[in-house]
Amino acid sequence: MSGAETIVFEDVSKFYGEVLGVNRINLTIAPGITSLVGPNGSGKTTLMNLMTGLIQPTGGRISVTGISTGEPERLFRKVGYCGQFDSFPKGLTGYEFIYSYLLVHGETKKEAEAGTWKALERVDLVGAAHRKVEGYSKGMRQRARLAQSIAHEPEVMILDEPLNGLDPMARAETIRLFRELARDGLHLIISSHILHEVDQMSDRVVLINNGYIIAEGQVSGVRDEMEEHPIQYLIVCDRPSLLAARVFAEDSVVEARLTDDRGGLFVKTRNLDSFSLLLNRVVLEENLTIESVTPVDDDLNAVYHYLIGAGGGGQA
Amino acid sequence: MSSAVEAAAAGAERVRAPWRLWRRQAAAILRLEVKKNFWGKRAILMYLLAAFPVAIFFALTQFDKRAAADISQNWGEAKVIFANIFEGLVLRTVVFFGSAWIFMNLFRGEIVDKSLHYYFLAPLRREVLVAGKYLSGLVASGVLFGLSTAGSLFFLYMARGYRASIDDLVGGPGGGEVLAYLGITVMGCLGYGAFFLVIGLFFRNPIIPALVAWGWEWINFLLPPVLKKLSVIHYLHSLMPVPVYEGPFALVAEPTPVWIAAPGMLLTVAAVLVAAGYRIRRLEIRYGGD
Numbered sequence: 001m002s003g004a005e006t007i008v009f010e011d012v013s014k015f016y017g018e019v020l021g022v023n024r025i026n027l028t029i030a031p032g033i034t035s036l037v038g039p040n041g042s043g044k045t046t047l048m049n050l051m052t053g054l055i056q057p058t059g060g061r062i063s064v065t066g067i068s069t070g071e072p073e074r075l076f077r078k079v080g081y082c083g084q085f086d087s088f089p090k091g092l093t094g095y096e097f098i099y100s101y102l103l104v105h106g107e108t109k110k111e112a113e114a115g116t117w118k119a120l121e122r123v124d125l126v127g128a129a130h131r132k133v134e135g136y137s138k139g140m141r142q143r144a145r146l147a148q149s150i151a152h153e154p155e156v157m158i159l160d161e162p163l164n165g166l167d168p169m170a171r172a173e174t175i176r177l178f179r180e181l182a183r184d185g186l187h188l189i190i191s192s193h194i195l196h197e198v199d200q201m202s203d204r205v206v207l208i209n210n211g212y213i214i215a216e217g218q219v220s221g222v223r224d225e226m227e228e229h230p231i232q233y234l235i236v237c238d239r240p241s242l243l244a245a246r247v248f249a250e251d252s253v254v255e256a257r258l259t260d261d262r263g264g265l266f267v268k269t270r271n272l273d274s275f276s277l278l279l280n281r282v283v284l285e286e287n288l289t290i291e292s293v294t295p296v297d298d299d300l301n302a303v304y305h306y307l308i309g310a311g312g313g314g315q316a
Numbered sequence: 317m318s319s320a321v322e323a324a325a326a327g328a329e330r331v332r333a334p335w336r337l338w339r340r341q342a343a344a345i346l347r348l349e350v351k352k353n354f355w356g357k358r359a360i361l362m363y364l365l366a367a368f369p370v371a372i373f374f375a376l377t378q379f380d381k382r383a384a385a386d387i388s389q390n391w392g393e394a395k396v397i398f399a400n401i402f403e404g405l406v407l408r409t410v411v412f413f414g415s416a417w418i419f420m421n422l423f424r425g426e427i428v429d430k431s432l433h434y435y436f437l438a439p440l441r442r443e444v445l446v447a448g449k450y451l452s453g454l455v456a457s458g459v460l461f462g463l464s465t466a467g468s469l470f471f472l473y474m475a476r477g478y479r480a481s482i483d484d485l486v487g488g489p490g491g492g493e494v495l496a497y498l499g500i501t502v503m504g505c506l507g508y509g510a511f512f513l514v515i516g517l518f519f520r521n522p523i524i525p526a527l528v529a530w531g532w533e534w535i536n537f538l539l540p541p542v543l544k545k546l547s548v549i550h551y552l553h554s555l556m557p558v559p560v561y562e563g564p565f566a567l568v569a570e571p572t573p574v575w576i577a578a579p580g581m582l583l584t585v586a587a588v589l590v591a592a593g594y595r596i597r598r599l600e601i602r603y604g605g606d
Contacts, residue, residue, distance in 0.1 A: 016602070054436055054601040076439035083437075086602075087430040089348065090356060103344035104438045106337045148437075 006030055007051060007156065007187065012060030014046055021046035022211040029189060032203035033182045036191040043211040044191040045084065048160050051189070052081045064156055065187075076105075080149035082159045086141060088133045094120065094144050095129040098151050104240070105152055119151035120178060124170075138165035156187040163192055176202050207303070219303065230254045230268040235279070236291040240265040246282045250274070264294065276314070328511050338444045345435070345448025346455070349422070353456035358421055365414045366460040367431060369406050370467035376473040380496040387475040391484070395493070399474055399558035406468065407552055408533060413463050415508035416526045417456050420516035424594070433601050437564035450513055450589060457505040465501045469494055489557075496557035503555065507548035507581050510588040517595045538561040541569035551577040 007029040022043040035176040036044045047217035049055045050062055062069045065078050071129050088097060098119050102112035120126045123143040128136065133144055134226040144167045148159055160179075163171050178201055182188050192198045198205065199219060215290035237243055244256040252271040259266065283290060296302075353359060369506070381504045387394040426432040435445050453567040473481040475492075476543045484490035511529065533549045544550045544567075555562065555578070562568075 049601065054433065056598070056600060072436065073439050073441045076437060081437050083433065085433050089431050089434050090352065090429070100344065100348050101434065101438060103347070104341055104435065105438060106344075106439070108340075175521055184341045290567070 007064050007189070008062065009047075009050075010043075010061045012050060012057045012062055014050060014055065015058045020211045021055075022050070022208075024085065025213055027206065027213060029185050029187065029206075030204065031182075031316060033178060033188045033190065033201055034204045034206060035198040036189065036206050036208060037198060038186040038208035042208045044185050044208055045160055046211075048083070048158050048186060048189070049071065050082070051158055052083075054081075076154075077152070078155045079156035080152065080164050081155045082145045082149035084156070084160045084164070085145075086138075086143070086259050088144070090134075091132065093130050093132055094125055094136065094140075094147075097144055098131055101148055102151055107152075114209055115153075116152050117192060119147040119223065122150060123147045124173065139167060139170055143170070143174075144164060150181070153275075154186070157181065157189070159188065159190045159294045161191055201304060205303070215303070230270045232257070232266055232274075232296040234264055234266055234292075234294045236264040236294075238289040238291075239286070242286060243288060246286065247275075247278060252278070325378065338441065339448075341438075341440055341444050342448040342451065343469050345445060349449055349452030350455050353418060353452055356541050358417070358425060361417055361545050362456070362460055365410050365417075366464040368422060369401070369410060369464055370471070372405070373468045375469035377471045384475040387472065388477060388480070391480070393475060394472065394476075395558050396560075399471075399556055401547075402465070402468070403553065403560050405464060405500065406461070408530075408549060411457070411501060411504040412508055412530060412533065414461055415453075415505055416512045416515075416522075419450075419453045419509045419512035420522045420526070422513060422516060422601075424452055424516040424522060429444055436601055440572060442596040442599075444591045446513070446554075446589060450509065450592075452511065453503075453509050454505055458502045458507060461501050462498055465497050466494075469497065474476055493557040496555065500552050500555050503578070503581055504548065506550055507551070508545050508590075510585040511548065514588050514592045514595070517549075517592055517599070537566040542566055544569050545572070548581070551581050 007027075009025045009027040009187060011252060012025040013023050024048070036047060038044050046094060048053070050057055051069065053072055053075055064075060067074050067078065068077060092100065093154075095116055098116040099112050100114050103109070105112075107115065117126070117129075120129050123146050125140065125147060128140060133141065138142060142162070146159075146162060149159070159273050159303070162178075163174060167176060178188055178190070178218075182203070190198070190202070197281065204217060205219050235243065240258055240262065244258060247253045247265075247267055248256045252269050252274045253267060254270060255266070255268040257266045258264070267275070279290075279293070334374075343578075353362075377387065417579070423432065426435075473485070476484070485494065492601055512522070512526065515525050515529075519525050536544055536547050536549050536553075550569075551572055555574060
């Protein structure tokens with residue numbers, strides 16, 4: 001993939017005085033939806049602010065679709081940023097907030113007006129367009145920021161905790177909007193602490209902790225790479241005790257434990273391929289009836305906990 | 317024409333005619349900032365400052381009959397007194413502190429309010445942002461302090477009487493003097509404005525540098541001629557239509573001719589704005605750190 005199509009971090013570090021923001025980041029983000037996940041203070045917002053040139057790296061180089069982040073006049077023609085800054089220029093209505101922003105872009109009044117209504121419509125804020133932003137609820141302010149970031153129809157959208165403050169309906173709508181934008185070919189880089197939502201909408205995930213990238217790739221791919229952490233399956237079958245006895249003898253199986261109702265078996269394995277062959281063999285030899293085989297910890301939450309530790313809880 | 321073609325044409329136009337784009341962007345910033353400068357909460361102090369000299373001249377000429385009579389009878393002396401009050405109160409205090417308040421808050425105020433990112437997230441040359449904000453400060457300070465000067469002169473001329481005032485303004489030197497006072501007020505806003513814009517960008521707490529500058533401007537009459545030139549008040553003093561006596565301890569320096577003082581001030585302002593542009597290119601949005 002060419003540099004013009006991706007976001008590239010080359011050996012990027014950022015220090016705030018003596019405090020580490022991020023360190024030696026080498027990262028290429030491809031089109032689609034990429035999520036940044038990590039605990040508070042891990043460096044997610046620093047990465048996002050670096051991508052948008054709001055802060056400058058202490059070392060290294062960053063380019064977004066081939067443009068250096070030191071050139072805001074070119075960068076923000078292609079990039080929209082919905083940050084966590086919950087403050088707005090004073091006295092503006094939702095409409096004026098977007099309209100003025102588009103005028104500052106250099107659009108004509110006619111273009112700005114059309115763009116403003118389109119953006120407000122996309123985030124379902126048309127009804128409150130002429131109310132002062134100061135009077136908006138947290139969720140409405142979040143949507144106003146979202147509208148601002150998409151109003152100039154960017155190629156790359158960077159969204160810092162974009163689902164914060166949204167009610168469940170608005171969350172679902174917003175996730176749908178992100179998917180729509182990604183289908184249109186936009187890069188979306190999202191940080192969120194709602195892990196199952198990140199899991200649902202991301203093509204790729206970047207896990208970050210203490211300023212370092214600790215894993216990146218597709219959620220399932222990242223999971224597969226963690227060989228030191230066995231994958232756990234729940235197998236519901238007619239004779240789970242027999243299955244437990246057979247699989248436990250295999251090297252690839254780390255643990256086999258009956259469920260509380262003794263109707264199923266939890267199996268942890270380090271080698272998915274050999275375990276699949278084993279399971280097929282046992283089924284054929286013992287004539288077992290398998291009702292279901294379900295991966296128990298193949299989601300982002302499990303990846304996150306394995307890599308970062310339980311200290312992060314469910315929050316990033 | 318399809319929207320893709322229109323977008324491509326707009327992009328090409330931006331490359332060909334950046335000045336047109338910059339002008340539009342500066343106008344958009346100006347529109348937003350002027351509104352904020354005139355109607356924001358921070359404007360209250362500015363209105364009070366601007367009203368102060370007008371209130372003094374109003375009180376002096378409307379309530380003190382003897383003072384009003386003195387003005388009318390000793391018009392020449394009244395003009396000298398006005399020139400002294402203008403330089404001491406309007407220029408050194410109202411314009412100085414008013415400009416400090418307006419121009420330092422152009423960026424520092426937005427950092428405090430955590431709203432500067434609004435501009436930083438737009439495809440905007442940071443120098444255009446400096447220019448747009450500076451112009452908005454100039455409009456606000458020029459209009460308010462210009463009105464303050466005009467209001468003070470209005471009450472001075474009221475004490476003189478209608479017929480004599482018209483004679484002085486139209487037939488005498490009064491018209492030129494009024495224009496000179498208004499011009500000096502705007503020049504003060506230009507000079508102090510550029511200085512305080514930069515102070516607001518370079519210093520997290522600009523109060524101390526502002527007070528140091530105020531002291532420097534006040535002791536200007538004591539400074540040797542070379543140092544006198546490193547101030548705004550020296551040039552404004554040179555432009556005064558009625559000479560102002562600086563006291564027995566003043567070190568007298570040759571006044572800078574108008575044809576040097578005015579363009580010199582403009583060049584200095586340009587240089588200071590370039591420094592502001594350089595600084596703002598490197599400014600990071602880290603509200604927590606501020």
